[in-house]
Amino acid sequence: MTIRFDQLGSAVLRTEYAVRGPVPTRAQQLEREGREIIFCNIGNPQAFEQKPLTYPRQVLALCQYPGLMTEAPGIFPEDVIATARAVLEGTRYGLGAYSDSTGVRFIREAVGAFIQERDGIETNAEAIYLTDGASKGVQGALRLLISGPQDGIMIPLPQYPLYSATVTLYEGQQVGYYLDEGHDWKLSREMLDESLKQATDSGIKVRAICVINPGNPTGAVLDCANISMVIDFAREHDLAILADEVYQENVYLQGDRFLSFAKVMVEKGERDVSLFSFHSCSKGFLGECGLRGGYMEVRNIPPDVLAQLTKLQSVALCANLTGQVATYCMVRPPKPGEPSYPLYAQERDSVLGELRKRAVLLAEGLNRIPGIQCNVVAGAMYAFPRITLPAGRTDLEYCMALLERTGICVVPGSGFGQLPGTAHFRTTILPPTDKIRVVVERLSAFHASYR
């Protein structure tokens, strides 16, 4: 007899990842049948006409086929060639050999230098792990932290469902803490205390708190006081912190700026809170989702625990080398004065400028629709508007109907978590300006007619 559905484990069955859940699955099906779909369900910039930046792609092409250096002289700028040479030497065997389980040391050192320059703090290449995108790093950290079925992980609500899916799959307890929609999705000590107390009262041992900054799906950008408050909360309750900082380049409001948990932690002199920070090549202005590059930096974790993390990474050998080199290009971009710099800076600024415009355009468009309310999109790549639904309808039904009638694919708020009695959806801000207008128009007509 073949495997049957009723033999599957409950952890597998309960795992849900809405970003690729029932609505996107139905959208793919419709697309295969010939419908034109606008995929707003996922932050996948290059699927929305965003061009890859020239510099990392030139470096990667040379690393793939170093013969180009001699066979096609004069094609690539000198600094691209120098970088490719440095990478080939630093990896020792190029892109085709397994690296250390934690990643190529030369690249981990470059990540360390990047953090050092960004934050003005000391780093250690031995505490840096190169990963297949940030997702794999998050999964590694959660695998380490969840030791049994009563271990809880605090997760923002709304959250990016990688967190809920992974905690479910690893059979831990998801402990949600609400973000305050009425105050631009800010995070408050009261909400954290309340959530922790409820969990502790029901016998859960809370092990860690996840923070996404800038927020996904909320777009909120944390300030120093907020981050400091989370660190104090973690210390008081013996929690580790998972800081998802993949949108650190995507900050749109004048006056806001990204601050890392690592920086605030070091400046506070905090040594008793374990920190896992994540970054990725998929977001920011590179948008290289398909290359699966990223890193995890850890702090305040004893060597015997780190050795276990490294062991877990080693079972599937190492992160893909192309992604590792893409990460190198992210953390060591061309500098002013280098031949590639002007084009690099122009491409970077153009992508970020476009995203900033779209964030405003989309939020304003949504707010013009009666029955839809959207906070300002301060960062990241998403809007998470609140919608008024007819009695008895769910946001899943709403999103499914939206898809069927308009071809727009968004993700129901229930996939991210939301206050009971409220309904939302998540959409990326990524469609080009003309498509954003189409999205807003169709949504407006759909929303008015939805009963």
Add this chain to the structure above:
Amino acid sequence: MTIRFDQLGSAVLRTEYAVRGPVPTRAQQLEREGREIIFCNIGNPQAFEQKPLTYPRQVLALCQYPGLMTEAPGIFPEDVIATARAVLEGTRYGLGAYSDSTGVRFIREAVGAFIQERDGIETNAEAIYLTDGASKGVQGALRLLISGPQDGIMIPLPQYPLYSATVTLYEGQQVGYYLDEGHDWKLSREMLDESLKQATDSGIKVRAICVINPGNPTGAVLDCANISMVIDFAREHDLAILADEVYQENVYLQGDRFLSFAKVMVEKGERDVSLFSFHSCSKGFLGECGLRGGYMEVRNIPPDVLAQLTKLQSVALCANLTGQVATYCMVRPPKPGEPSYPLYAQERDSVLGELRKRAVLLAEGLNRIPGIQCNVVAGAMYAFPRITLPAGRTDLEYCMALLERTGICVVPGSGFGQLPGTAHFRTTILPPTDKIRVVVERLSAFHASYR
């Protein structure tokens, strides 16, 4: 307080992956201190001077930076350019966007065509998953199969420790079945029956059997009767089969040939046994370990179960696109008559010819050492010789001493599993001829002196 070792879960702590375990870890340390180390612990061909094949690397360079097609005309052969164009069109957005969770459909179809041509059987692109190397596919299948702590997975002894590590991490039961060293590591029905009976008697519900063909670390190549026997055994006991076929191109003995489980299963008309087959770009003659490309093909699995597998894949979004395209180049190589074919064929034959020579050279060399006995290396990339140890010594101690005294890094047999009372180590056959001679000489002197 930071995370402490004593808070970690037992599944994490018990997980062991010897290929990157204590001996290789010590070797890395010695290398950093300036010692010259010969890393025979891992099948990492490009770390042993094996050059990447030109064709896939040219295709990948063009896909990374399509501007080369116009900026450097005449550099790459026409079929490389045509392939790169087809890939860019087939992926829709090139290498920088997430693909479907199961991988780019165009590449899954090419994998289907490859299996169809290799085996003369029908395939279905919806039953093919592109994965970051074969390891991630194996982990997905085991995640699906292990539903609780009494679920058992049959694993050959000796085995590749990905299997034991993953079963431990997912908290299933490892059910070992011995391969017969006295008969060239053949697999026998008696051994399977005995192992299953013991497990069942102790309350384990056996869910699947893993077979590695050609064998890792044994090198044994299964014939049709052997494969058919395993399929019958699986049907009689309601087991799924995991067929690890990553060494399918690495068959060295005249008269032997690789046969897939899928082919034998279809030819038997077997529809009641679920099959997961794995292949990879890391082995064979490509040796592209760092690109992390591979696929899993499944058969006889109901759609509702497949949907769960797809959901699990979706949580970390998709396999890296570079690896997916490398997989495309593996399954759709240049054909006779195409411009790239002559060089491709020459590079392929040179790699395989070298490996065939080294397999013989190493096994013969080992067998000349008194106290070491090695079966013929019929396939894959390893020798797994049996060693006679002084009373009271373990193979871990032996391998550690070998490393300290000679700089040769091999993996103790205990990391793979072996009959109680026997001792072995695993070494790759990958070092170039002159280095193999060095390895054999140093081993010989070391073994004679080891007390």
